[in-house]
Structure formats: structure tokens, C-alpha cells
Amino acid sequence: AQSVTQLGSHVSVSEGALVLLRCNYSSSVPPYLFWYVQYPNQGLQLLLKYTSAATLVKGINGFEAEFKKSETSFHLTKPSAHMSDAAEYFCAVKSSGDKLTFGTGTRLAVRP
Amino acid sequence: GAGVSQSPSNKVTEKGKDVELRCDPISGHTALYWYRQSLGQGLEFLIYFQGNSAPDKSGLPSDRFSAERTGGSVSTLTIQRTQQEDSAVYLCASSLASSSGSTDTQYFGPGTRLTVL
Numbered sequence: 352a353q354s355v356t357q358l359g360s361h362v363s364v365s366e367g368a369l370v371l372l373r374c375n376y377s378s379s380v381p382p383y384l385f386w387y388v389q390y391p392n393q394g395l396q397l398l399l400k401y402t403s404a405a406t407l408v409k410g411i412n413g414f415e416a417e418f419k420k421s422e423t424s425f426h427l428t429k430p431s432a433h434m435s436d437a438a439e440y441f442c443a444v445k446s447s448g449d450k451l452t453f454g455t456g457t458r459l460a461v462r463p
Numbered sequence: 464g465a466g467v468s469q470s471p472s473n474k475v476t477e478k479g480k481d482v483e484l485r486c487d488p489i490s491g492h493t494a495l496y497w498y499r500q501s502l503g504q505g506l507e508f509l510i511y512f513q514g515n516s517a518p519d520k521s522g523l524p525s526d527r528f529s530a531e532r533t534g535g536s537v538s539t540l541t542i543q544r545t546q547q548e549d550s551a552v553y554l555c556a557s558s559l560a561s562s563s564g565s566t567d568t569q570y571f572g573p574g575t576r577l578t579v580l
Contacts, residue, residue, distance in 0.1 A: 383566050394467070394554060394571035402566040441506060449560060450496065450519060451569060453506035 353378040353444040355425075357454035365462045370414075370429040372457045374442030377423065383445040384425045386416055389456075390438045398440075401425060412436070437461045465489065467572035469555050475578045476545055484540045484575045488557030495538050496558075496569060497522075497530060501551035509553075512538060513560075545579045552576050 358373040376382050383402050387395040399410025406418040416427045427440060439458045443451040468487045476482050488495050497509040499522075508522040512532045523529070527546075532538040542549055556569040 387571075392573075394573045395556075396571070397568050400566065400568065443506075445566070446508075449494065450508040450511055450522070451498075452508065455505045 353380075353382060353446045353452055355384075355442045355444050355452065355454040357440075357442050357457050359457055360455065361458050361460070363460040363462060364432045366434055367431050370427070370432045370436065370459065372427040372440050372442075372459065374416075374425045374427065374454060375423050376425060376442075376444050378444060384416075384418065385443040385445070385451065386410065386414070386425075386427050387441045387443060387453075388438050389441065395441065398427070432459075432461045434461050434463065467555055467557050467570055469553075469572040469575050471575060472573065473576045473578075475580065477580050478547060479544055481541065481543045482545055482577065484542075484553050484577070486538045486540070486555030486557075486572060488536060488538070488555070489570055490536075492557035492559055492570075493535065494558045494560040494567070494569075495532060496556040497538070497540050498554045498556065499551045500554055500574070504551075506554075509540070542577075545577075547579045550577055550579045 354377045356375045385400045386398040399408045401418045409415045414429045439456050441456050442454040446452045470485045495512040499507045510530050511519040514535045527543045530540045552574040554574045556571045558567040558569045560567040
């Protein structure tokens with residue numbers, strides 16, 4: 352069964368600093384991987400997805416992620432954090448039956 | 464265009480009562496998913512519809528939970544004899560996916576926050 356692990360339930364960065372949110376996957380088949388963001392009291396919004404095309408995936412709001420098969424990783428990065436990036440971020444893998452299996456989430460805080 | 468909508472946005476009920484949660488997917492989306500988000504369990508898959516059929520119900524936690532979809536559009540998630548552990552945010556998502564294995568994006572609604580007293 353496919354699964355994802357997000358390291359760090361809380362990450363805090365200064366405004367303007369690099370954002371790095373970690374996600375490792377476990378899958379017996381080539382995975383389809385996703386990053387979603389959730390702002391307070393809102394649903395999930397897709398940031399980006401990996402579907403076996405380019406390994407470096409660019410998403411919305413300046414985020415990108417790189418699929419590294421050798422490391423079974425799909426970490427999310429952004430060169431310069433904004434206050435508006437404060438939210439909870441979820442990594443997910445598409446499992447059998449088309450459902451998404453989510454990680455436990457990482458709450459990002461951005462310090463002024 | 465309109466996104467996925469869910470109603471009610473908040474529902475408070477007493478233990479033992481039945482509740483119905485509604486999801487209106489994006490027009491034209493054939494696939495519809497229900498997930499549950501709770502503090503203890505994170506984000507969990509409940510059920511997946513392709514059209515009006517539910518090929519994957521593996522996430523429904525007990526037989527108190529059921530869902531249906533009519534006309535390939537609106538879906539209703541019903542929880543009978545609610546328990547306090549059912550308190551969570553119930554999220555609905557839809558996608559264009561017309562076949563299994565599609566990579567089409569799942570678009571999420573804002574959720575229904577259910578509180579069971």
C-alpha cells in the first residue's frame with residue numbers, strides 16, 4: 352500500500368527565508384504525488400502534483416517540489432517565505448481506487 | 464466557475480441522532496470523494512464515487528456511515544446514530560477522472576464541521 356510520511360509537524364521560518372517541507376513516500380509502483388495547502392477554516396487547495404513527467408514540478412505561489420526516486424522523497428520548497436504562506440501543508444499519494452492517502456500535515460509559521 | 468460546495472458548513476448534533484451532509488461537485492466532474500479530517504486521525508478517505516456507483520467504500524468506518532450519489536452530481540453522506548468520535552470536518556472533493564488511475568486533480572470543498580455533543 353502506498354503511504355507518505357511528513358517529517359516535522361511544525362516548521363517555523365522567518366519572512367524571506369527558504370521554506371523546506373519534507374515528504375517521503377512508500378510505494379510499490381511509480382507514485383503520483385501531490386502537495387495541498389489548507390488555510391484556516393478552508394478546504395484543501397492543490398499546490399502542485401507529480402505525474403511521472405518532469406521530476407522538478409513547479410506549482411502556484413512560487414512553490415516547487417522535486418521527485419527523487421533514489422531518496423523516495425518529494426520535498427516542497429519555496430525560496431523566500433511570505434507571511435501569507437502560513438498554513439498547513441499536506442503531502443499525498445494517489446492510492447488504489449483513486450483515493451488520496453495523506454500525510455499527517457506540516458503547519459508552517461512565518462515570523463516577521 | 465463555481466467550486467465544490469458543501470452544506471451545512473457547521474452542524475451540531477446530539478449523540479444518537481442522524482445527520483446528512485451534502486456535497487455539490489463541480490459541474491461535469493464524474494468522480495466524487497469523501498474524506499474526514501480529525502485531530503486524532505488526520506485526513507482519511509471514506510468513499511469514492513464514479514458516476515452514481517461507489518467502487519471504493521473501504522474507508523467508511525462503520526455501517527452507521529453511508530453515502531449515495533444521484534444523477535451523477537449531488538452526493539449525501541449520512542451518519543446514523545452519531546457518536547462523539549464522529550466529530551470531525553467532512554471534506555468532499557471532485558475530479559474529472561473518468562477512469563481509474565487518472566491523475567486529474569481533486570478539487571476540495573470547504574468542508575462541513577460536525578460536532579457531536
